[in-house]
Structures are given as C-alpha cells and as structure tokens.
Amino acid sequence: MSLLSVENLAIHFGGVKAVDGISFDVQAGEVFTIVGPNGAGKSTIFNLISRFYQPTHGKIVFDGQDITRTPAHNIAELGIARTFQNIELFDHSTVLQNLLVGGHTKRRASWIEDVLHLPRSRANEREARHAVEEIIDFLDLAAYRDKMIAGLPYGVRKVVEIARALASDPRLILLDEPASGLSVEETADMAFWIEDMKKDLGLTVLMVEHDMSLVSAVSDRVLAVVEGKPLALGTSAEVQSDPRVIEAYLGTAA
C-alpha cells in the first residue's frame, strides 16, 4: 500500500517552475530517495508536502487522505515529520526542550491548565518526557540532553533534528540532506540511524540526498529530478547508470 502519493505536483514562483509535474508513490516501510542537481526542486517538493507552499497544480495524498489543502500545522499530527536542509533547531533551548517541542501534538492540556499547572498539564509533562527519553536512548543523545543547541557540534545537531522529528511519533519522516556537512564516519552512522528507523521503528523514510554512498546504502528506490521534472525512477544502481541522469549531472556539453 502506498503511504504517500504525489500526483502531477507543480509549483511556479513567478516564471520559475521549481516543481513541474512530479508524480511518485512512497510505499509503507520503504526508504525512498530523491536525488538531483542543485536547484532541481527537491527541497521545494518537501516544502509542498509539509504544506509550507501551496501547489499550483497537483495533489498530495497521505494514507488515503487528500492533504493538498491541509494547513501546515496539522501535518505533524497526521504523522509526517521532517528535518531541514539548513538545520532549524531552537538554538536557545536545550536538546531536551527541543525534543519536547517535537511531542507538541501529543499534549492534551489547554493553556489555562498549563498556566495553573493542573494535574493534566503535569501528566502531559511526565508522558512527554518518558517518550523523549526513549528517543534520546535510541539515537544515543544522553550525553547532550541538557546542553544548549547553540554550543553543539554540527554533526550532533543533525542527529538532534532527526530526534526532534521522531518525537512527534511520525509514520513518514522527510529528511532533507541528512548527510550534508557530515564527515565520512558521521555519514556511515547516519546510514545506520536510517536503517534503524526503518527496521526498529517501522518508519517510512522520504529523503533528499547528494551523498551517493548514503543513497546506495539505504535507499529502496530512487527518483532523479532535474529542473523540477522527473527523470528516472528505480533502484539506486539503475538511476545512477541512467544516461539521462549522468548527462543532467555533468551538464549538456553540446
């Protein structure tokens, strides 16, 4: 069964056709990767699925539900979480507080109960912390729990951002270039995290990535996108050997 399906999706910014007729299906439990040169429209596809942008054409269906007009702040509750290409953490908070915001959709107490610290608010806090501790454990972040984001190394922040996304207990996680800026060892670790998310948490992963070693290591299927248009779809090896993809990456000389 396909968990996410995108049909003929397009968005135009003035004259720029950033995404221009993209369709794909992501099956439940797979790692689906989008590759493409800079400016191909990969992040824009993510922003469309997160509902930050309103598509000019097309349809987005998640788990049988049309979400093309769902407000962005309702997406997390449906079970879609994401990370950002340029890490978007809450810099002036600790790792723990960042992850707790990840559990925002789980809260049941109203703001009035929060201000008065009534039992339901307290119960929320305990449950949220319990859930977050499991993720801290899962991604090995215990050493950083009470550290401010602003002082953390880049590689750790990348992991914290994934942890925060996991804290919303998603079914589908969108990872925008999880390995960019990471060292070779950190990239290898990232491959393990992604495998674990798929195997242990039963998550479906939709990823944008340039690092072909990571793409080949974890992807079940790969979609190549160029100038907002789909170019090739298949296994990592198939897509990498597709002549049109090679040409798009190397540029047309003639």
Place this chain on the structure above:
Amino acid sequence: MRIHFKRSYDEDIRLFEDWRRMAKYAVLLAVMIALPALVSAYFLGEVTLVLIYCIAGMGLMILAGHTGQISLGHAAFMAIGAFSNLWFMEQGMSFLLALPLSAVFTGLVGAIIALPILRLSGIYLAIATLALSIIIEDIAIIAEPFTGGVGGVFAPPVDVLGTSVDRYGSPNLFYWMCLSVVVIVLLGYANLLRSATGRSFLAVRDSEVSARALGVNVTRTKALAFGLSCAVTGIAGALYAHFVQVVNYESFLVLLSINLVLLVVIGGLGSIHGAFFGAVVVGLMPQFIAIARDFLQGSVGIDISAYPGLDTTVFAVIIIAMVIYEPLGIYGFYMKIKTQWQLFPLARRDMFRRSKSYLKTERMR
C-alpha cells in the same frame, strides 16, 4: 560547581532545582514581605512602583523575550487595563472582581489586535505597535464616557474584603497587595514556561518553520502570547491607576512604552529574572538620578537640574551600552559572574564569546 543528578521526571518539571534554590527565593520573599518594617514610607512607595513595573515587565517579557515579537506600544495595554478597571469599579464592581476582569478584557483586546498585527514582523511590527501607543492617547480623549475625556478618571477607593487599601492611607497594605499580584503572576509565568504552551512560544521565537512542521499553530500561538502579555500588562495598568489615583490620556504616553522595552532589554530578554532586574533599574532610575544630582550639587557645585531631558539621556546611553556590550542584559551579566565564580579558577575568557545570531524567522522567505 554543583552538579545535580536527576532521578525522576518530576525533578525536571518542578519549579526549584533543589532545596538551596528554594530557600534562596523563600528568604527573598520573606524580606519583601517584611520590607514595610525596614524602610521609610517614601521608599516603600518607590518599591511599590517597581513592583508594578515588574508586572508590566513580565507582561512584555512573555511577548518580546519568550515569543520573539517586539511591541513598542505596550503602554496602550496598561491604559486599557487601567481605564477598564476603573470603569468596572464605577459600575459597582468590587476591586477584587474588577482586577481580573480588566485583565481578561485587556487580554481579549490584545488577542484581537494581534491577529492582523502579528502578520508583520521585525521593523514593521515595531512601527505598527508604536502606532498603537500613539492612537491610544486620542482614544483616551475621545472615549469620554469610559475614560473621562481630557480630565481623566479618579480612582475609586479600593476595598479588599472589607479593608480599605489606599496608597496614602495604608501604604503597607497597598504594597502587600501589589506584592501578592507579583507573586501570582510570577507563578503563572513560571508554570507557563515549564509547559507545552510555553515551549511553543519559544519554538515560535527561535524557528517559525520548524514550529509549524512540529504542529504548532503559529498564528494562534502568537495571538495567545500577545493576549496573555496584554492581560498581564493590563493588570499592571490597573494597579498603576490606583497607585497614581488619577489617570488621563497623559498617563500612558509613548515614553512609557519605550520604558517598558528598555526594561526588558536592560533586564535581559528571555528570562523572568530579566523583568525583575529591569524593573529595578527603570523604576529606581529617577531616584538614582536625583541622588546623583544632589551629590553633584553638594560636592562639586554643579547644578544639573537645568537639563530636563537628563534621565532619558541616561537611559539612552545605558541601552546603547547594553546592546553593544551585554545583549543578554543584566541577567546575562549576572549568569556570567555566577558561572565564573562557580568555576573559579577555571573560567576561560572566551567561554562567553557570542555566537553570531540573527532573526531566524526572516530567513525562510
């Protein structure tokens, strides 16, 4: 340096990290309660004003410090709180009922105003809120049935559970009343910050996009923050009205709005402590200047009372110095000293080097 080992989630959730900290605040509160026995009635009046500034400061801190939305017009909400409180009392309502009601009213007005205004950000938001502060002067004159027009309104006597609480007649009671309100607001504020609602405020401040992606309704959160902020500021306005006993269109000028901004910036944006530090500075600055003036005149023979804009100038110099040298305010400075003391002699000079930061919310457009 003390390291605190946590054994349960509740240790993370509760207000005081350990008993030492709790004892410190208990002593502070005890001193504040005993203050009328320790200082002159005149000084007590000044401290009462500082407490009122504290409340207004906490109000603005919720918005500016914790939600990252600037308001240069918060005096307008002090005015709404003051006039509505007096109006409710004139309708025969008791003070104890009129105070929370004026807070609710001011909060609602704030939340409604917030919806269009908070679509703006940065400098545009600053301009829009500044305009609010200017408009309120005219509204205070035009809305005569509620505000007494140019003449203003005299505050009716305050009666709390059968006892008259008057700034001049019973200054101690008035002081304790303000202190109680400070403590109540403070508790609510601290509760807010340890809850999901408070974290959603911080999330909106630090990254609107990821807040949205995590399910935070940014528009609603900003309106809630603005509403809560205005409600608290409204309470300060109501108490201020009873403190000065007569309010008119001149009681809540733009300068007061600016003073509130100075308060949160000087105190330290993003911490409740900051509201208190800032209130002490802003509330007592006229006193400091008066003392300095007398001292200069007495010892050196220079008469600086000939310069009427002096306190404004001093404020301006302080804020410029603050923004350049200590952007985290007095609270940031205090934390630095404290950490250095705890780590002595291991502190390093570059430990507090500032990392480059800029308004993140402006990035994703």
